[in-house]
Amino acid sequence: MAEKLENLQITWRPHFKTHQSAEIGHWYRDYGVKAITVSSPDMASYFAKNGWVNITIAFPATPLTTPRINSLAQKLNSLRIIVNNPVTAQYLTKHLSNPVEFYIEIDAGFGRTGLKAEYLDKLNEIISISKKSRYLQFYGFYLHDGRTYQVQGRENVRNVMIPVYEKLNKLSDEFKEAKISVGDTPSSSLLDSFPGIDELSPGNNIFFDLMQVAIGSCQPEDIAIAVQCPVAEVKPESGACVLHGGAVHFSKERIDWNGNEIYGMASSPDKNSFGNLQQGNYLKSLSQEHGCMVLEKPGTLDTITPGDRMTVFPVHSCLTANLYSHYITPDGNRIEKRILS
Amino acid sequence: MAEKLENLQITWRPHFKTHQSAEIGHWYRDYGVKAITVSSPDMASYFAKNGWVNITIAFPATPLTTPRINSLAQKLNSLRIIVNNPVTAQYLTKHLSNPVEFYIEIDAGFGRTGLKAEYLDKLNEIISISKKSRYLQFYGFYLHDGRTYQVQGRENVRNVMIPVYEKLNKLSDEFKEAKISVGDTPSSSLLDSFPGIDELSPGNNIFFDLMQVAIGSCQPEDIAIAVQCPVAEVKPESGACVLHGGAVHFSKERIDWNGNEIYGMASSPDKNSFGNLQQGNYLKSLSQEHGCMVLEKPGTLDTITPGDRMTVFPVHSCLTANLYSHYITPDGNRIEKRILS
Numbered sequence: 001m002a003e004k005l006e007n008l009q010i011t012w013r014p015h016f017k018t019h020q021s022a023e024i025g026h027w028y029r030d031y032g033v034k035a036i037t038v039s040s041p042d043m044a045s046y047f048a049k050n051g052w053v054n055i056t057i058a059f060p061a062t063p064l065t066t067p068r069i070n071s072l073a074q075k076l077n078s079l080r081i082i083v084n085n086p087v088t089a090q091y092l093t094k095h096l097s098n099p100v101e102f103y104i105e106i107d108a109g110f111g112r113t114g115l116k117a118e119y120l121d122k123l124n125e126i127i128s129i130s131k132k133s134r135y136l137q138f139y140g141f142y143l144h145d146g147r148t149y150q151v152q153g154r155e156n157v158r159n160v161m162i163p164v165y166e167k168l169n170k171l172s173d174e175f176k177e178a179k180i181s182v183g184d185t186p187s188s189s190l191l192d193s194f195p196g197i198d199e200l201s202p203g204n205n206i207f208f209d210l211m212q213v214a215i216g217s218c219q220p221e222d223i224a225i226a227v228q229c230p231v232a233e234v235k236p237e238s239g240a241c242v243l244h245g246g247a248v249h250f251s252k253e254r255i256d257w258n259g260n261e262i263y264g265m266a267s268s269p270d271k272n273s274f275g276n277l278q279q280g281n282y283l284k285s286l287s288q289e290h291g292c293m294v295l296e297k298p299g300t301l302d303t304i305t306p307g308d309r310m311t312v313f314p315v316h317s318c319l320t321a322n323l324y325s326h327y328i329t330p331d332g333n334r335i336e337k338r339i340l341s
Numbered sequence: 342m343a344e345k346l347e348n349l350q351i352t353w354r355p356h357f358k359t360h361q362s363a364e365i366g367h368w369y370r371d372y373g374v375k376a377i378t379v380s381s382p383d384m385a386s387y388f389a390k391n392g393w394v395n396i397t398i399a400f401p402a403t404p405l406t407t408p409r410i411n412s413l414a415q416k417l418n419s420l421r422i423i424v425n426n427p428v429t430a431q432y433l434t435k436h437l438s439n440p441v442e443f444y445i446e447i448d449a450g451f452g453r454t455g456l457k458a459e460y461l462d463k464l465n466e467i468i469s470i471s472k473k474s475r476y477l478q479f480y481g482f483y484l485h486d487g488r489t490y491q492v493q494g495r496e497n498v499r500n501v502m503i504p505v506y507e508k509l510n511k512l513s514d515e516f517k518e519a520k521i522s523v524g525d526t527p528s529s530s531l532l533d534s535f536p537g538i539d540e541l542s543p544g545n546n547i548f549f550d551l552m553q554v555a556i557g558s559c560q561p562e563d564i565a566i567a568v569q570c571p572v573a574e575v576k577p578e579s580g581a582c583v584l585h586g587g588a589v590h591f592s593k594e595r596i597d598w599n600g601n602e603i604y605g606m607a608s609s610p611d612k613n614s615f616g617n618l619q620q621g622n623y624l625k626s627l628s629q630e631h632g633c634m635v636l637e638k639p640g641t642l643d644t645i646t647p648g649d650r651m652t653v654f655p656v657h658s659c660l661t662a663n664l665y666s667h668y669i670t671p672d673g674n675r676i677e678k679r680i681l682s
Binding site for chain 2: 017039040060062063064065084085087088111112113146230231232233234242244247248251252253254287288289292305306307309318319322324325
């Protein structure tokens with residue numbers, strides 16, 4: 001990612017919501033990263049305490065977040081936020097006490113947050129409000145298109161993104177000073193060209209997960225996070241085992257995998273990779289602490305016994321990592337991370 | 342619950358996995374509770390540190406948990422565990438260093454963990470192994486029948502449980518010394534008679550949630566937990582708003598509610614209750630930090646604005662509470678809870 005974006009002269013501003021770890025965050029510095037993206041004021045505070053001075057909070061600001069934005073803006077060299085409506089823009093204009101840059105988020109079709117690129121009047125209204133402000137400065141447009149999570153393979157991801165880049169480039173023609181920032185792991189990982197884009201902020205690619213394998217963003221051997229679960233019970237009569245690995249260990253994210261709805265899949269790590277998938281050995285259901293793992297891979301059921309450990313890939317690494325206070329590396333080192341407040 | 346079970350002379354041994362809070366746990370003492378149920382050795386350690394000396398870990402023990410079982414057994418007056426297979430029984434027989442009582446879990450049809458009540462040979466095999474042990478002592482049978490979560494209303498819950506009680510009573514005839522422990526919130530809340538049962542261990546009824554409302558275990562005004570979410574964006578064109586309330590705030594548990602798959606529902610608290618449900622205002626989808634709330638309740642869309650707060654009931658309070666380090670009461674008091682390690 002670092003090499004590709006350097007060659008393309010695009011700024012890499014990685015999203016740290018996936019790992020939420022000061023130590024892992026530090027690894028990015030070796031690749032020239034000086035500015036980061038997070039998803040909440042709390043997460044911004046955590047990374048601010050850990051040496052980061054250029055932070056984007058990529059979740060829409062509201063009047064309620066203003067005190068924390070002021071507090072962060074005082075400490076940081078550069079704080080960028082997202083402002084998607086005139087109510088919030090007006091409020092910030094009145095209540096900011098330090099310079100803050102903002103993006104307006106563009107909704108190119110995903111339908112979650114942001115304004116349509118065609119709503120020029122609304123975009124101009126927000127920018128006009130900010131021009132009356134001493135501290136609120138328009139920086140550009142931000143876009144996360146979750147539709148790249150709904151397709152599979154490079155061509156389909158490209159087909160989602162080409163019209164998106166066209167819309168964003170039209171906006172650039174209209175708002176000459178605006179920078180364009182885009183962030184999602186499928187397009188960042190799979191595409192080699194990001195026409196007109198100034199900055200990319202993927203996050204999930206630090207770990208990847210089964211969802212990204214299903215999309216085609218990575219290979220199984222690229223997945224760098226797993227949950228090691230004790231086998232509590234083996235049930236030959238139902239071709240399954242029960243793991244101590246439930247919703248509090250994985251989250252309840254699920255995907256369709258070859259026609260089965262799964263919550264995780266077993267893998268056999270070796271010295272070179274975590275990623276030798278045990279196709280057929282998948283988490284079929286989760287309760288709070290229990291994970292029911294179907295064992296359809298030939299040979300598993302005969303060899304497994306209570307007290308064994310299974311290495312299980314999560315469907316969505318961001319939500320799984322969020323449930324822990326630390327990571328353990330294959331060498332046994334403990335890496336601390338942010339815990340929920 | 343306290344009054345009902347006292348009248349029936351059934352021991353109330355509440356499950357603390359829902360609230361995971363020393364302070365909330367303490368409230369139970371006023372109702373005569375002296376022994377509790379938890380779902381992991383980690384959770385047992387937390388409550389042991391906070392003054393509880395009689396604890397059941399209601400998740401199957403494995404050889405891997407033995408060191409922590411030994412450590413807990415040394416500190417507690419009484420530790421009970423679940424042993425469902427000969428491998429674990431043999432291992433514990435060799436490696437326990439303090440007295441520990443165990444239940445064998447019975448699977449009456451739910452299909453998660455435990456042995457069928459008809460497998461007398463297997464039950465006897467485990468008990469025989471324990472008889473050779475200095476420390477491992479058979480206590481009785483434990484059952485959590487999750488099928489009560491798959492039906493609605495008192496009659497249907499009773500119809501699930503009547504054949505279960507019959508099976509357990511047959512076991513009592515066979516194993517005269519065995520005590521019978523049953524735990525699930527729907528049957529504990531809805532039924533008034535638990536024939537042959539010595540102990541009940543519901544947990545979720547400390548808070549209840551939308552799932553329990555859907556089952557009929559409680560009324561909306563009984564729900565005692567909610568997430569207060571800032572409104573980030575209002576989208577009149579799609580009849581929705583976006584909350585700062587996502588998968589890291591609610592978990593991704595979902596239920597069918599009048600034909601819609603929902604992840605949470607808004608409510609209007611007043612002085613008497615949290616539970617004035619805003620029918621039609623429900624969480625339709627969650628990403629990590631975003632919650633997309635459909636606003637079909639007439640009047641909501643016209644009055645809501647960014648920076649408002651919405652009170653939102655979770656689908657599954659156990660998984661939602663698990664995501665926080667503390668609770669805030671309506672009076673503004675902070676109640677600490679266990680955080681994940």
